[in-house]
Amino acid sequence: MFAALRQPLARAAAAKPLVRSFSAYNPIQNAVSPTKSPKLEYLLTETRGRVGIVTLHRPKALNALCNGLFVELNQVLKEMDNNADIGAIVLTGSERAFAAGADIKEMKDRNFIENYSENFLGHWTQIINIRKPIVAAVNGFALGGGCELAMMCDIIYAGDKAVFGQPEIKLGTIPGAGGTQRLVKAVGKSKAMEMCLTGSVNLTAEEAERAGLVSRVLPADQVVDEAVKTAEKIANLSQPIVQMVKDAINQSFEVPLAAGLTFERRLFHATFGSNDQKEGMAAFAEKRKAKFTNN
């Protein structure tokens, strides 16, 4: 069973980068022809150790999520997911805004038939298919699609001035990427209703932490560094086992408790088919640090 689980990882490790090596995504270094490897317009990327860092970078529009930004984001995340040198990802924005939502100016004149037939913004959900853990490091505004994007990540750290909200109702629309679904699970029905029905009740970072939406509040200038530290910790654990934890926790959003517990137990059983389980438990018994080999 474990060999079967390993195959996608082996494939991912062997896979050629979609476009070019990740470090070449740095727009400053980028000198590759635009057709094969388009320059990133809306993102900055870097790696620190085994952590890939993606920074939303559309400062004039408070990182409003336009189509081009999302196309780039999907592409970069997919490439990091396929890069065996990266074990976890940090997604962040600027100190003023993680993201102020979907680009209102870009979508204001669209109509229902176009939206429906083109599955408008359907590609936003691709981020949930990324298998490596993603830590969102949120400063400033995380509104509308920005809040939804943070909730698509696996862990959220917030700067002390971060603001989370779903203001779509004030624009005559509703949240379209999880604001009425994931937010309920994160903060409960009453608070989610209050936020989505008024569009003006936002959560401060402290409130978001108390409600369980974010796991840590930090001074704004430390959020990214702390997110990277956590991501580095995760990236140095056994990668297949990390993916199993992510899969198992995500199952809890999808299936009834009994099915989730069965799924969890089967994965727990499966870990015993891995060398990393043998190494992890032997290292504990021998009072030494485990050396995981991701198999």
Ligand SMILES: CCCCCCC[C@H](O)CC(=O)SCCNC(=O)CCNC(=O)[C@H](O)C(C)(C)COP(=O)([O-])OP(=O)([O-])OC[C@H]1O[C@@H](n2cnc3c(N)ncnc32)[C@H](O)[C@@H]1OP(=O)([O-])[O-]
């Ligand atoms: C699978 C299906 C997927 C469906 C996805 C659905 C997604 C989602 O649920 C829908 C949304 O997010 S709806 C969106 C929900 N979000 C909202 O409703 C929040 C909208 N934003 C705001 O309310 C205010 O900008 C803030 C209160 C954030 C800051 O106020 P402040 O400090 O006075 O700053 P400022 O001067 O206002 O902004 C500076 C510049 O940024 C610009 N810009 C900012 N946000 C933009 C946006 N979303 N768009 C475009 N542009 C945006 C702004 O125009 C200005 O540009 P200008 O060229 O200089 O004029």
